[in-house]
Amino acid sequence: xxxxxxxxxxxxxxxxxxxxxxxxxxxxxxxxxxxxxxxxxxxxxxxxxxxxxxxxxxxxxxxxxxxxxxxxxxxxxxxxxxxxxxxxxxxxxxxxxxxxxxxxxxxxxxxxxxxxxxxxxxxxxxxxxxxxxxxxxxxxxxxxxxxxxxxxxxxxxxxxxxxxxxxxxxxxxxxxxxxxxxxxxxxxxxxxxxxxxxxxxxxxxxxxxxxxxxxxxxxxxxxxxxxxxxxxxxxxxxxxxxxxxxxxxxxxxxxxxxxxxxxxxxxxxxxxxxxxxxxxxxxxxxxxxxxxxxxxxxxxxxxxxxxxxxxxxxxxxxxxx
Amino acid sequence: xxxxxxxxxxxxxxxxxxxxxxxxxxxxxxxxxxxxxxxxxxxxxxxxxxxxxxxxxxxxxxxxxxxxxxxxxxxxxxxxxxxxxxxxxxxxxxxxxxxxxxxxxxxxxxxxxxxxxxxxxxxxxxxxxxxxxxxxxxxxxxxxxxxxxxxxxxxxxxxxxxxxxxxxxxxxxxxxxxxxxxxxxxxxxxxxxxxxxxxxxxxxxxxxxxxxxxxxxxxxxxxxxxxxxxxxxxxxxxxxxxxxxxxxxxxxxxxxxxxxxxxxxxxxxxxxxxxxxxxxxxxxxxxxxxxxxxxxxxxxxxxxxxxxxxxxxxxxxxxxxxxxx
Numbered sequence: 110x111x112x113x114x115x116x117x118x119x120x121x122x123x124x125x126x127x128x129x130x131x132x133x134x135x136x137x138x139x140x141x142x143x144x145x146x147x148x149x150x151x152x153x154x155x156x157x158x159x160x161x162x163x164x165x166x167x168x169x170x171x172x173x174x175x176x177x178x179x180x181x182x183x184x185x186x187x188x189x190x191x192x193x194x195x196x197x198x199x200x201x202x203x204x205x206x207x208x209x210x211x212x213x214x215x216x217x218x219x220x221x222x223x224x225x226x227x228x229x230x231x232x233x234x235x236x237x238x239x240x241x242x243x244x245x246x247x248x249x250x251x252x253x254x255x256x257x258x259x260x261x262x263x264x265x266x267x268x269x270x271x272x273x274x275x276x277x278x279x280x281x282x283x284x285x286x287x288x289x290x291x292x293x294x295x296x297x298x299x300x301x302x303x304x305x306x307x308x309x310x311x312x313x314x315x316x317x318x319x320x321x322x323x324x325x326x327x328x329x330x331x332x333x334x335x336x337x338x339x340x341x342x343x344x345x346x347x348x349x350x351x352x353x354x355x356x357x358x359x360x361x362x363x364x365x366x367x368x369x370x371x372x373x374x375x376x377x378x379x380x381x382x383x384x385x386x387x388x389x390x391x392x393x394x395x396x397x398x399x400x401x402x403x404x405x406x407x408x409x410x411x412x413x414x415x416x417x418x419x420x421x422x423x424x425x426x427x428x429x430x
Numbered sequence: 431x432x433x434x435x436x437x438x439x440x441x442x443x444x445x446x447x448x449x450x451x452x453x454x455x456x457x458x459x460x461x462x463x464x465x466x467x468x469x470x471x472x473x474x475x476x477x478x479x480x481x482x483x484x485x486x487x488x489x490x491x492x493x494x495x496x497x498x499x500x501x502x503x504x505x506x507x508x509x510x511x512x513x514x515x516x517x518x519x520x521x522x523x524x525x526x527x528x529x530x531x532x533x534x535x536x537x538x539x540x541x542x543x544x545x546x547x548x549x550x551x552x553x554x555x556x557x558x559x560x561x562x563x564x565x566x567x568x569x570x571x572x573x574x575x576x577x578x579x580x581x582x583x584x585x586x587x588x589x590x591x592x593x594x595x596x597x598x599x600x601x602x603x604x605x606x607x608x609x610x611x612x613x614x615x616x617x618x619x620x621x622x623x624x625x626x627x628x629x630x631x632x633x634x635x636x637x638x639x640x641x642x643x644x645x646x647x648x649x650x651x652x653x654x655x656x657x658x659x660x661x662x663x664x665x666x667x668x669x670x671x672x673x674x675x676x677x678x679x680x681x682x683x684x685x686x687x688x689x690x691x692x693x694x695x696x697x698x699x700x701x702x703x704x705x706x707x708x709x710x711x712x713x714x715x716x717x718x719x720x721x722x723x724x725x726x727x728x729x730x731x732x733x734x735x736x737x738x739x740x741x742x743x744x745x746x747x748x749x750x751x752x753x754x755x
Contacts (some may be wrong), residue, residue: 152621153592260474260707287475294692296706296729301701316622319694322702347698359628360650361696364678368696377630381591403504 111143112178114310117160120173120183122163126245129386133159135334136173138412143280144304145313148325148342150357154385156334157314164312165199177278195225200270202283204263208255210350214241214266215251221273240269245300261292265299272303278310286315297324316363319368327418330354333385333393334351336412340419343348349373350397350421384386392424398424434502435610435642436485437461438741441499443480452482452712456666456720458499459739462642462659464609468672469653470646472663473689475709478646479529481663482612484509486524488518504608525603529615531595535587542567542583545602553604561697570605574598575631593624597631604635611636614646633700650693654678658746663685665709665720668739672746682748683723719750727752 121135133156140148146417151157163170166186176184177197182297201207208217218237222228228236235371238248244265255263264284271279281300301324303309313325320329322342329339330351338351349355357375363369383389389396395405404424411423443455455477462468472478483489486503487508487527502507505524508516528534536544544568550558558566564583571579574597587595596616603611616632617625633656636643645657653660653674660677662670670683681687691702707724710716716723722732731751739747740754 131558152623157622263710290650290692290694291473291689292708293694293707294701295706297694297701297702317694318622320701322696322698323694342698346698356623360622362655363696364650364654364690364693365695365697371696378626381593381624382621 113140113176114143114178115138115312116162116174116176117164118176120160120163120175121171122159122168123171126386131385132388133253133385134163134170134336137334137336137353138173139329139339140312141312143277143310144308145327145373145397146304146325148321149312149314149331150290150316150321150328152316152330152382154333154382155331156385157228158282158330159334160224160331161282161312161314165197165280166194167377181429193424195274196276197278198274198276199280199282200267200271200284203257203287203409204267205287208263208270210255212254213251214253214255214258214417215383217255217266218251218270218273221270225274227274232314236273240273243272243303244269254399259292261289261296264288264296268299268303270309273309277308277419278312281311281313283315284321293320298322301362318357330357330388333383333388333429335419336422337392337394338419338421340421341417344417344419347373348419350415350419351423352400352425353394356397358397392422431503433464435464435466435504436644438481438485439502441481441501442494442497443477443484443489443499444497446495450713451495452533453715454666454712455484455499456715457736458663458666459668460661460671462644464714465640465642466659467636467643467645467657469538469649469660469661470656471645471650471653471660473648473709475621476663477666478663479614480647481522482526482614482644482646484610486520486526487511491593496744510546522606524610524612525606525608526614527603527616528600528610529618531592531599531619532649534599535595537587539586540583541585541587544588545570545583545598545605548602548676549605552608566605570601571598571619573604573635574601574715593620593628594630596620600628600632600635604639607639609642612646613643615648615730616645618647618649627642628678640718647745650678652691655715665715665750666712667720669721669749670747671739672743676743676746682746682753684744684751684752685721688726 114129116319118132118140120137124131137160149157149202157377162168166189170183173338182193192376206219216239218240220235222233237251242248285296325342328343328345330337338354356376359373359376360378391406391408392410410422411422412420413426414420438458441458443454445452458481461711461737470478546563549563549566568579576582576597617628660674661668664685670686681690688705692704694701705724710720718734719732719737722728737749737751739749742748742753
């Protein structure tokens, strides 16, 4: 079995606001092995981006640990040694706002190279050319500006920037949700090729389960700051256990009859996602759950495991799976 | 055969901008019968919203220009109507749900103010008292399954969640008893579970009130689950239309086929290539078929002539020279 690249142990990130405490990530634990793609799925406000940003060090965790290749990096980015920052990179959702419109693509790609003193014999220009080559963009592109190229190409530039420091781990925070499907296909293809070539490990954040099915090796579902189910992709889609997962799966609009048959029987979703300031007591999902029991509104369930690495956090499985 | 409720014929729209004219719509043809649920699907920038806005005549003119085309709503050309007539159509004939409910609702008025105003000006019976209007407003909020409608009338949009706001917009659109509803990406800004709820609700209400609906979206999945007939749009023109089941069973246009392949599937067969290239620059769109630079089956004729709709099968039309016979 491959070595663990990243391990989160009971990670918590709270934000203190006037309205109350927002428990954006509330005891998140998982690990990602080398060359794996862990898909982190959740609705808006579920805390998936918070987890990602805490891993990157944009925030320091409130509690809990982040281990990267066995070493503790649970603090903000500025307190981390530089070589760790080089190893962990991110691609943001919207390339329109993550690339500076007033810098040329060469300047954009050069910055991480300068910061980390990476230059081959030919200097930065050659490195930039190499990067563009790696993501299959023509090298003339280095003289263009972000506004002059299409949305898909911009995202490819953002990927090239993430690759500039030769990282081993990349967080992909909804990299294709601002793009059209025909463009998305190309980007996902590129990401998978790069993973193969450069031995990358991905944390892939998305709300699109169909995309996850094709991209991830394991899937984790998040709801209101907590992981409710985590399993290898094939197993996950074959036998989803958590009621929330089943609702999610049965809500996806699909395009063919074969897919229709793979979805769980239509479960009607109801209720709204509660505000993260006011998380209901007990299991946070109990208000919307079709299989609610008395215990659910009182006791928060523990995560329990099953063979094949399938974990679920629900009282239905208290007596074992 | 039922009457055509809406009939758009050869609609051209361009926008004058710095540096030239954007020729966006390039001969759009679309019709729908009464009571139909029609889908309009296409990628960003293909002209879906421009088409929708032109039906209600809410495109800003200038910069927009309509050099050619007709839009018949109940056999009357919307484009030739005087302001007073168009007002009446907007109040009672056609209503629209926009993509972003946050932008569609005014943040400084309460939900009640906005909803009651919509009812007042569209009311089929004139001279309703304030109390009656309020009662109707409460009724419509109950129709869209919002809890505690009396309280919601007093709320400001910011106090409600995205799903609730979109339900308010649906309530406003349906309160007016209009015959045609244009839903422009009504669930794009919502989460999947909420999207599912909102679409289901919309389906029930539309059926109850027998409203004809155009659903505009970029999601093929939603179109498949929600509509009876579908138009596929690319770069300012319709490329294919068929009954929904037929279209998903056998897409014919190279663009539709590419799009279907690019959608990630739950069956997990991997992700297809996608369609190479990108949508044309509207300042200088390609001659002939606008898809020709990206088309895998491109022929010499495609670069010269614009393909009209050819009948491929019953009720299945394709704008592609491959189907000339």
